[in-house]
Amino acid sequence: MHHEHLKPVSAHSIAPLIGVLMMLFALSASAAEEVDAAGLLEQHCSSCHGSEMYTREDRKVNSFSALRKQVAACNSNLNTGLSADEVDAVASLLNERHYNFAE
């Protein structure tokens, strides 16, 4: 046994461990923020209209910024209120599925 190697834990020696823990925390926090756009669309948007709204012949939206604006406008009708990130993600999803504008 080499008891002479046991030193009291100093702040200096646990600093790298704290750094690793903070990184892991940041990673898990950013994973939790990942937006489930399809789920949001299903949950919040299908009460008023389904995808027929995005594919109708005389649809109003004709650019990605107009699409994002319309999603934000519809979002403001909702009590839950999507975050800016969620509006972005839902607009991108609709663009992918139906509109195909250059973002």
Ligand code: HEC
């Ligand atoms: C309170 C009812 C309501 C809710 C909830 C709602 N919408 Fe709408 N949405 C409308 C109406 C009404 C229109 C048609 C507006 C018009 O023609 O002027 C529309 C139109 C749209 C359009 C434009 C379609 C086009 O190209 O002409 C998009 C895109 C859209 N909604 C997305 C969404 C999204 C995404 C959500 C969920 C975040 C959502 N809407 C939730 C009522 C709603």
